[in-house]
Amino acid sequence: MRANLHQIMKPVLFLLAFLAVSILSGRETGRDFLSNRFTKPETYDQVTSKFDVLGYSKVAESESIELWINHETTSIRVLDRRTGYVWGDVLEGENAYNDLNVSWKGIARSALLIEYYNERGILAVRGSADKLAKRSISQIPDGAAFRVDFEDLGISVGFSIRVEDKCVVFRLNSDEVSEESGYSLGSIIFAPFFASSVEDEIDGYMFVPDGPGALVRFSQASNYSNWFEKRVYGKDYSIENLTIPNDLRAGRPNDFLREEPTVLMPVYGVVHGVRQNALFGVITSGAEYSSVFAYPAGVLSEYNRAGVKFIFRQRYLQPTSRSGAGVQVVQREKNSFDAEIRLFFLEGREADYVGMAKFYRTEFSEELFGDSADKEARGESELPLAVTVIASDIEKGLLGYGIMSTTTAEEAMEIVRDLQELKVNSIRLLMEGWQKGGVHGNKISGLSFENAIGGREALIDLARDSRERGYELILVDNVTKVSDRQININREVGINLSQSSIFEERDNKDLWLHRFYYSNVKLASDYILEKAAGLAKLGFSNLALKEYGSKLYGDMTFNKELPRNEAQNLIEKTLAQARSSGVNVYLYSPNCYTWRYASGIMETPMNNSQYLFQTDTVPFLQIVLSGVMEYYTPYMNNSFFSRNDVLKAIEYGAYPSFVVTRVDNYEMKNTPLWDYPSTKFEDWKEEIMRIYFEMKEALDPLIGSRIVDREVLGPGVVRVDYDNGLSIAVNYTESRYESEIVGIDPRSWKSFERVNVNYGVGGL
Missing domain, CATH: 2.60.40 (Immunoglobulin-like)
Incomplete structure (x- = not known):
């Protein structure tokens, strides 16, 4: 009796604990909308520029803007001819702000900042306005070409600034960098203080693409301990150390912490006066080797400033022992790429984060969506409901391991019938763990089917049923982030610059699966194409790929190096070929270079990282995707089910998504699925229907x-x-x-x- 009571109460206690954690963390409070998970009202204060072009020379112009340069310092000004607003970096002369030291005053007036390493791997910075720098500026069509020689460092850099319509284009070609001594180039930033402002002297904000989007509003200087800086498309695991952050600074393990949002789009923005003046930056070359930064007032200086850093070298951990100890060393060979960023100057109703998103969606439609820009015109008229069914996984037994069936193919069919009887007419049924070995035990190198859920024939029957009954069956696979049971560690794991396996490890070593490996991207791409072709032959039309579209890393196996930019090209080529084989591809929180190949986006970010200096969350991502792409919420029965979450999904236009099983969660206690708090379909059916039909009523007219x-x-x-x-x-x-x-x-x-x-x- 005691054992039975324990089995009955365990899932209830688990869910109550989960709800308590959610409430204590502020997920559902009466004034939750005042937090930085939401957006604050605008003030629309009128803004006037503090800059002029005295002492500057006009070098190029278009109908919209003029480019002016100070030949002595390389400082730039941009005059918006439509509004008369002058964009600049920092004030000079007696009106200048004095919180910058002599070195940083020079950097602030520079058109180029370099970060460089000495022979001991110590990082330092210089600007093109530095007194020791030798500068030359020459006229080119529509702009100027620069050559900056840091003679004492032996580093020389050439770059250009041009005007096109309403944008200024900064470009540095890889072959325009030379290094002749013990110093090596780390990174470069174009015009590091351009569009900066001091504290809250003007109304405005910086926009960064953190998750769906985040604002950092101009405010008085605060003692922030850090600033925003994130790699575009996430970390490069072939170089950077791979850790899961534990920012609670407590003794507990990080097993329950979620991975923070990444930068999915190579953009940023600055607004000076909402719906008056805005700068919108788009990285058009070298995004895979860049990061977006934003410094709020109080971090290093009283200036608010944002921009892009192009990374040519970085430090990485070189192990010196088998225990993992090591030393930080600098990349020997610099990354080979051309760096280019376009700064667009927006005015009027375009001059806010909404205008930036619309501009990006329109002006970069071909790059983002290709021929799928009219995807929604295929006739979908009812809100789709995404239901992920977990079919099976490995399970600990008395003697070794077995397979636990959590939802058979026939039971998945019954779930669909239940939903259709309840008048859900548009269903995306995603099945995870359909392969032999389940979610965490299947071999990624081959196409297989788990007998415990019915085997290949049962899944083929499910695919046939989906065609007859009018729902989409989508098989979920992950060939990127896997357990040691799924991969040959000696042959299939990605290799980083220190010639070690790329893996991610949790703090708690008592967990069954505390380490996950990242596969060799070449092999992963081959496996995807083989599986797509095999599934198409069997009559399966849809494949959802976890991690593959969101994790961008190269492979540094000696003499077989695949750098990050080539890995991106390979991923795009693979997705295009998979689609051409007759399989529609769905991706999870994918980077924007994959969107044109995707039929839908799962687990769309709905919150930013919530750093203290981030004042607002904004749906920049959702505005870009709206009307073009199906995009779904995170699982709404797994941390996204509060009333405010449902309202936010409606506001953001995101489609509902749930994860379910046929078995009770306590039955999965000996599987890696143990940390799902509640997934039993029968327990959630009523709530799924309530949430779905409310969202359907709201969003059907907007599809x-x-x-x-x-x-x-x-x-x-x-x-x-x-x-x-x-x-x-x-x-x-x-x-x-x-x-x-x-x-x-x-x-x-x-x-x-x-x-x-x-x-x-x-x-x-």
Whole structure:
């Protein structure tokens, strides 16, 4: 009796504990909408420029902008001819701010900053305005060419600045860098203080693509211990150390900490006066070797500044013992790539994060979406529901290991029938653990089917049923991040620069699977193509790939090196070939270079990293994707099920997603699935239906439409406009919201037809 009671109570206690953690962490409080997980209202204060072009020479112009350069310091100014606004770096003369030391005053007025290493691997910085730097500037069509010789370092760099329409283009070709002594180039930053501002002297913010998007509003200097800097497309595991952060600074292990969001798009922005003046930067070459940074006032100086760093070398850990101890050394060979960034100058209603997202979606449509830009026009009229079914996994037994079936193919079919009987007409059934060995035990090198869930014939029957009953069956695979049971460690694991295996390890070594390996990207790509071709022959139409579209790393096996940029090319080629073989590909939180090959995006980021200096979360990513791509929430029964989460999904236009099994969670206690708090379909069916039909009512009229505007009407109240003339307003607060346009009940939403009204600068 005691054992049976324990079995009954365990999943209940597990769920209660999970809910308690969620509440204590602030996920569902009455004023949650005031946190940086949401967006604050704008103030729309008028902004005037503090800069002029006295002492500068005009070197290029277009109908929209003029480029001016100070030949003595290489400082630049950009005059927006449409508004008269002058963009610059720092004030000079008696009006200059004095919190910068002599060295940084020179760097702040530089068109180029370099980070370099000495022979001992110590990092230092110099700017092109440095007194010891020898500079030459020559006129070229539509701009200027620079040559900067840091003679005492033996480093010489050539680059150009050109004007195109309403953008300024900075470019440095790889062959324009020379090194002749013991110093080596680490990285470069173009115009490191351009578009900077001091504390809160003007109204505005910096935008960074952290998760869905984050704002760092200009404010008075604070004693932040760090700044924002993240690699575009995440870390390069073939060079960087691979750790899971434990930022709680406590004695507990990091087993429950989630991986923080990464930078999926090579963009950033700065706004000087909302809907007045904005700079939007897009990295158009070298994104895979770059990082986006943002320094709020109080970090190193009183300036707010943002930009892009192009990384030619970095330090990495060279092991000196089998225990993992080692020393930090600098890359011997620099990364070979051409660095280019375009700074677009936006004005009026384009000059905010919404305008940036729309501009990116439109101007870079071909690069982002290719021929899939009209994907939503395929006739989908009802909100899809994504249900991931976990089929099987390895299980500890008295004598070795076995396989536990958590949902058979027939049971998955029954789940679909249940949903369809409840009037869910558009279903994406994702099946994970269908391979022989289950989720964490299948060999990634071959196509196989787990007999415990019915085997190949049962899955073929499921595919046939999906065609007959009108739902999508999507098989989930992961050939990138795997356990030691899934891979030949001597042959299939990726190798980093120190010639060690690339792996990720949790703190708690008592866990069954505390270490995961990253496979060789060449082999992983081959396996994907082989599986796609094999599945297509058997009648399977859809394949979802975990990690492959979101983890970008090379392979540094000696004499067989595959650098990161070539790995990106290989991934794109592989996805294109997989699609051409007749298989639609779905990806999880993928980097933007994969979007054009994807039929849908799973686990779309809905929150940023929530650093203290990040003031707002904004749906920049969702605005870019809207009307073009299916994008789904994280599993809504696994940390994204609060009322505010549901409202945010509606506001962001994200489709619902759940993960389920047929068995109780306590039955999975001896499998690697033990940390899922609650997945039993019967327990969640009613809640899935409640959430789905509410979201369906809200989002059905908006399917295939693009977001064209978003306005925070007040704290916790947001209006989102679509290009089909409809708007949806969401009220996260405990009070009813009323305006001349719309009234919304507490913690609710309302859709309405937009009237043809000029809202003005401040919206409603």
